[in-house]
Amino acid sequence: MSEDFNDNKTIRAQSSETISGGGSGTTPDMDYVRPAEVGEQDLYHGHSFITKWIFCQDAKVIGVQYFLLATFTGIIGLILSWLMRLQLGFPELATFMTAEHYYQFVTMHGMIMVVYFLTALFLGGFGNYLIPLMVGARDMVFPYLNMVSFWSFFVAVGVLLASFFVPGGPTGSGWTLYPPQAILEGTPGSGYGIMLMCISLILFVAGFTMGGLNYLITVLQARTRGMTLMRMPLTVWGIFTATVLAMLAFPALLVGALMMSLDNVLGTSFFMPTILKAGEVLEYGGGSPILFQHLFWFFGHPEVYIVALPAFGIISDLISVHARKNIFGYRMMVWAIVGIGALSFFVWAHHMYVSGMNPWFGFFFATTTLIIAVPTAMKVYNWILTLWRGNIRLNTVMLWCLGFIVTFVNGGITGIFLGNVSVDVPLSDTYFVIAHFHMVMGIAPLMVIMGAVYHWFPLVAGRFLDEKLGKWHFWLTFLGAYSIYFPMHYLGFIGVPRRYFEMYDSPYVTSAVGMNEFISLAAFIVGAAQFILIYNIIKTLKTGKPAGHNPWQACSLEWLTPKVPPEHGNWGDRLPVVHRWAYDFSVPGAKEDFITQTTPPSEVAHTKVEKT
Amino acid sequence: MHPGIIFFLVILGSILFHIFTPWYWTDVASNWGGMDDTITLTFWIGGGVFIAVCLFMIYCVFKFSYKKDRKAEYKPEDKKLEKILTWATTLGVAALLAPGLIIWNQYVNVPKNAIEIDVMAWQWGWQYRLPGKDGKLGTTKVVNINDNNPFGINLDDPFGNDDVMIQSDVINLENNRPVKILLRSVDVLHNWYVPQFRAKMDAVPGIVTYYWFEPNKTGEFEVLCAEYCGVGHYAMRGGVEVQDKQNYDNWLQQQETFSDLIAKQKILENEKTKLVKK
Numbered sequence: 001m002s003e004d005f006n007d008n009k010t011i012r013a014q015s016s017e018t019i020s021g022g023g024s025g026t027t028p029d030m031d032y033v034r035p036a037e038v039g040e041q042d043l044y045h046g047h048s049f050i051t052k053w054i055f056c057q058d059a060k061v062i063g064v065q066y067f068l069l070a071t072f073t074g075i076i077g078l079i080l081s082w083l084m085r086l087q088l089g090f091p092e093l094a095t096f097m098t099a100e101h102y103y104q105f106v107t108m109h110g111m112i113m114v115v116y117f118l119t120a121l122f123l124g125g126f127g128n129y130l131i132p133l134m135v136g137a138r139d140m141v142f143p144y145l146n147m148v149s150f151w152s153f154f155v156a157v158g159v160l161l162a163s164f165f166v167p168g169g170p171t172g173s174g175w176t177l178y179p180p181q182a183i184l185e186g187t188p189g190s191g192y193g194i195m196l197m198c199i200s201l202i203l204f205v206a207g208f209t210m211g212g213l214n215y216l217i218t219v220l221q222a223r224t225r226g227m228t229l230m231r232m233p234l235t236v237w238g239i240f241t242a243t244v245l246a247m248l249a250f251p252a253l254l255v256g257a258l259m260m261s262l263d264n265v266l267g268t269s270f271f272m273p274t275i276l277k278a279g280e281v282l283e284y285g286g287g288s289p290i291l292f293q294h295l296f297w298f299f300g301h302p303e304v305y306i307v308a309l310p311a312f313g314i315i316s317d318l319i320s321v322h323a324r325k326n327i328f329g330y331r332m333m334v335w336a337i338v339g340i341g342a343l344s345f346f347v348w349a350h351h352m353y354v355s356g357m358n359p360w361f362g363f364f365f366a367t368t369t370l371i372i373a374v375p376t377a378m379k380v381y382n383w384i385l386t387l388w389r390g391n392i393r394l395n396t397v398m399l400w401c402l403g404f405i406v407t408f409v410n411g412g413i414t415g416i417f418l419g420n421v422s423v424d425v426p427l428s429d430t431y432f433v434i435a436h437f438h439m440v441m442g443i444a445p446l447m448v449i450m451g452a453v454y455h456w457f458p459l460v461a462g463r464f465l466d467e468k469l470g471k472w473h474f475w476l477t478f479l480g481a482y483s484i485y486f487p488m489h490y491l492g493f494i495g496v497p498r499r500y501f502e503m504y505d506s507p508y509v510t511s512a513v514g515m516n517e518f519i520s521l522a523a524f525i526v527g528a529a530q531f532i533l534i535y536n537i538i539k540t541l542k543t544g545k546p547a548g549h550n551p552w553q554a555c556s557l558e559w560l561t562p563k564v565p566p567e568h569g570n571w572g573d574r575l576p577v578v579h580r581w582a583y584d585f586s587v588p589g590a591k592e593d594f595i596t597q598t599t600p601p602s603e604v605a606h607t608k609v610e611k612t
Numbered sequence: 613m614h615p616g617i618i619f620f621l622v623i624l625g626s627i628l629f630h631i632f633t634p635w636y637w638t639d640v641a642s643n644w645g646g647m648d649d650t651i652t653l654t655f656w657i658g659g660g661v662f663i664a665v666c667l668f669m670i671y672c673v674f675k676f677s678y679k680k681d682r683k684a685e686y687k688p689e690d691k692k693l694e695k696i697l698t699w700a701t702t703l704g705v706a707a708l709l710a711p712g713l714i715i716w717n718q719y720v721n722v723p724k725n726a727i728e729i730d731v732m733a734w735q736w737g738w739q740y741r742l743p744g745k746d747g748k749l750g751t752t753k754v755v756n757i758n759d760n761n762p763f764g765i766n767l768d769d770p771f772g773n774d775d776v777m778i779q780s781d782v783i784n785l786e787n788n789r790p791v792k793i794l795l796r797s798v799d800v801l802h803n804w805y806v807p808q809f810r811a812k813m814d815a816v817p818g819i820v821t822y823y824w825f826e827p828n829k830t831g832e833f834e835v836l837c838a839e840y841c842g843v844g845h846y847a848m849r850g851g852v853e854v855q856d857k858q859n860y861d862n863w864l865q866q867q868e869t870f871s872d873l874i875a876k877q878k879i880l881e882n883e884k885t886k887l888v889k890k
Binding site: 099100103172173174178180181184186187188273274275276277279281286287288289290323324325326328329330331332354355356359360362363366367370371373374377378380381382384385387388389390391392393394399402405406409410413414416417420421422423425426427428429430475479482486487490491493494495497498499500501502503504506507508511512515583585586587588593608610 | 615618619622623626629633634635636637638644646647648650651654658659661662665666668669672673676677678679682683684685686687688689690693694697698701702705706708709712713715716717719720734735754755757758795798799800801803805807808810811812813814815816817818819821834836837838839840841842843844845846847849
C-alpha cells in the first residue's frame with residue numbers, strides 16, 4: 001500500500017498544481033475541485049488479438065462480451081419459450097413434446113432468463129461498459145479479476161448448456177429447484193441435470209462476485225475529481241446498489257445449491273425428510289424442504305431488485321436526456337433506490353405464503369412487501385413528472401421508456417395483489433403469477449435494455465441504429481408482449497394453475513383454449529420481432545449514420561471521451577474533472593439546453609443553476 | 613400515427629377487456645368471498661393508479677413533445693409535491709393492506725367446530741381420512757405405511773382405530789360445515805387446491821400443514837395440485853362433492869374404518885393360513 005502511495009506522489013503534485021493555479025488568475029476560485037486522493041492506475045494494454053479481444057482486461061470489451069454471451073443465452077431461453085407456447089396453444093402440433101421435455105424447457109427458460117440473461121446483461125454488460133465511463137475512471141479497479149469474471153460466466157453457461165446433452169437431460173424441477181422433487185426420480189434430470197445446474201450456479205456466483213467487487217470498489221474508490229456520490233448518474237446508483245444486493249443475496253443461493261448437491265450426491269439430509277417412494281422408505285430423514293425455500297427466496301427476492309434497480313437507474317437517465325429535463329427529485333430517486341434495496345431483504349417470504357411455513361409470518365411479510373410499494377411508486381411519479389413540461393423527443397429510445405412505464409406500473413400493481421397475503425391465496429401458483437412477474441421483471445426490464453441499446457449504441461459503435469426499424473421493433477414488442485401478459489392475468493383469476501403440461505377438460509378452463517392460442521401466436525411474433533434488432537445492428541455496423549461526439553446532447557461523462565467509441569483508458573491524457581450533477585438540462589440562461597458535467601461554473605456563470 | 617394515440621388505445625383496450633372479459637373467476641363456493649372483495653378493492657385502487665399514471669404520461673407526450681424553440685422547465689425538486697405523493701401512496705397502500713391482514717387473520721384461526729380431514733398426497737394422487745366417532749384423528753408416521761396400513765397410522769394410538777379411510781381421490785364434504793384440511797405428503801411438495809374454494813396450502817413432507825374453509829354450495833368440484841411435484845403434476849387431480857347433511861351422513865356411514873380394514877385383513881390372513889395348512 002505504502003509503495004503505491006509513493007508512486008503516486010508525482011501525480012498528486014501535478015493535480016494540486018493545476019488547482020493552485022486558480023489563485024493566480026488562470027482558473028477562477030469558483031471552479032475549484034478537490035485534488036485527487038489516489039493516483040492513476042497502470043493499465044495493461046493488450047497487444048495481440050487474444051489479449052485485445054478474448055482474454056481482454058478492458059472493461060468496455062468485457063461489457064460487450066457479457067452482453068453478447070447473455071444475449072446468446074437469452075435467445076436459447078426465447079426458443080424454449082416458443083416451444084412451451086407451442087405446447088400450450090397448439091398441443092396437436094407439438095406431438096414430439098413429452099411432459100418431461102415441457103418441464104425441462106420451463107426450468108431452463110426460467111433460470112436462463114433470470115440469471116444468465118437479465119442479471120448478466122444488466123450488471124456484467126451495462127455495469128462493465130458504463131461504470132468506469134460514467135464515474136470518470138480509466139477502467140475497473142481490478143481489470144484482471146474482471147476478465148476472470150467473464151470467463152467464469154462463460155464456463156457457467158457452458159456447464160448449463162451441457163446439461164442438455166447428459167443422460168436424463170437438464171433438470172425439470174422448475175427454476176426454483178425445490179427439493180425434494182428436484183433430486184428424486186419423477187422429476188426429469190434428477191441425477192446429472194440438477195447436478196450440472198448447481199455447479200453452473202456456483203460458477204456463476206463465483207464469477208459474479210469477482211465482477212461485483214470490481215463494480216463496488218470502482219464506484220467507491222475510482223471516481224474522478226469532483227464526482228461526488230450525489231453527482232453520479234442514477235444508472236451508476238442503480239447498478240451499484242444492485243451489486244450490493246447481489247453480494248449479500250447470492251451466497252444464500254450458493255449455499256442452497258451446495259447443500260442440495262450434498263443431499264443428491266452424498267446422501268446428506270439438509271432438505272430431505274423421511275420419504276416414501278414407490279413403496280420403499282428412502283435413506284433420508286430429518287431435513288426440511290422449507291429451509292431450501294427460505295434460502296432460495298432470500299436470494300430470489302433481492303434478485304428481482306438486482307434486475308430492477310439497474311433498470312430503474314438506466315430508465316431515469318434515458319427519460320431525462322430525451323425529455324431534455326433534469327430527472328425530477330434526484331435525491332428522492334437515490335434514496336428510493338437505496339431504500340428499496342435495503343427493504344428487499346425483508347420481503348422474501350411473500351413467495352411462501354402458502355408454502356407451509358408458519359402462517360403467522362404472513363402478517364410481517366405482507367406489511368414489509370406493501371411498504372416497499374411506497375418508494376417504488378415515488379420512482380414512478382418522478383419519471384412521469386420528469387416528462388411534465390419537458391421537451392420530449394419521441395424517438396425510439398423514448399418509446400421504449402414509455403413502454404417501460406406502462407408495463408412496469410401494470411406489473412407493479414399486480415404485485416400489490418400478490419403481496420397482500422390473503423389476496424395471494426387464491427392467486428398464487430396460477431397464471432396470474434406468471435403474468436405478473438413476466439410483466440414486471442421480464443418485459444419491463446427488457447424495455448429498458450432495448451432503450452439502453454438504442455441509446456448507447458452510438459457510443460459503443462459510433463453509429464446510430466436505424467430509427468425506422470427501431471420503431472417497428474418497439475411496437476411489435478410492446479403491443480405483442482402486452483397482449484401476451486395482460487389477458488394472461490385473467491387465466492389466473494379462473495384458477496388455471498401454472499406448470500401444467502396439459503389442462504385436459506377441466507370444466508371451467510375449456511373456455512381458455514382460445515386465449516391460449518392467441519397468447520401463443522403473440523409470443524411467436526414478439527420473439528421473431530427481436531431479430532429485427534439483430535438485423536438492425538448488423539446493418540448499422542456497415543452503413544449506419546455516424547454519430548459523432550455526444551449525439552444525444554447528454555450531460556454525463558460517458559459521452560465526453562476524447563474519442564468515440566472510447567479507447568482503452570477512456571480519457572486520453574487527462575482525466576475529466578466534474579463540476580456538477582449529470583442532469584443540467586434546459587438551465588435558464590444557458591446557451592444550449594444542456595450543460596455537461598465537465599463544464600466549469602465560470603463558463604456558465606450567468607445561468608441559474610440550482611443544483612450542483 | 614402519434615405514439616400517444618396508440619398508448620391511449622392500449623389503456624382503453626385494457627379497461628374494455630376488464631369490463632367485458634368472458635374469463636373471470638368462478639363463483640365462490642366457500643366462506644372466502646372476502647378474498648374476492650379484497651381483489652375487487654385492489655382493482656379499483658390499483659387500476660385507478662395505473663390509469664391515472666398512464667393518462668398523465670400520455671398527456672405529457674402530446675403536450676410537451678419536442679419543439680426546437682421551446683425549453684423544458686428547470687425544476688430539480690419540489691419537496692411539497694413529493695411529500696404529498698408519499699403520504700397519499702402510503703394511505704392507499706394501508707387501505708389495501710388492512711383488509712388483506714384482517715382476512716389473513718381469519719385464515720390462520722380455525723373455528724373450533726371445524727371437522728379435521730387428513731389429506732395425504734403422493735406422486736401422484738390423493739387419499740383422505742376422517743376422524744371416527746371419537747372425533748380425533750390417530751397419529752401417523754411415514755414409515756408405518758404399507759398395504760395393510762395405507763395411511764401409516766400408529767397402531768398403538770387408540771384414536772386411530774375408528775378413523776374413516778377413503779382410499780379414493782374424491783372426498784365428500786358436508787355443506788355449511790367448516791373443515792380443517794390437514795395436509796401431509798409422503799414424498800415431495802403438493803398442494804390441495806379447489807379454485808372455487810379460493811383457499812390453498814402446500815403439503816410438505818415431514819410436517820403437517822393446514823388451512824380451513826366452509827363450503828357453501830353443493831355440487832362437484834375438481835381438485836388440482838397447485839405445487840409443482842414432478843412430471844405427473846398436471847395429471848394429479850381429485851374431486852370434492854359437497855352434499856347436504858342427510859346425503860353426507862349416508863355417504864359417511866358406507867365408508868370403511870381402520871378397524872374394519874384390520875378385521876378384514878385378519879379374516880384374509882386366516883383364510884390364507886387355512887389354505888396353506890390344507
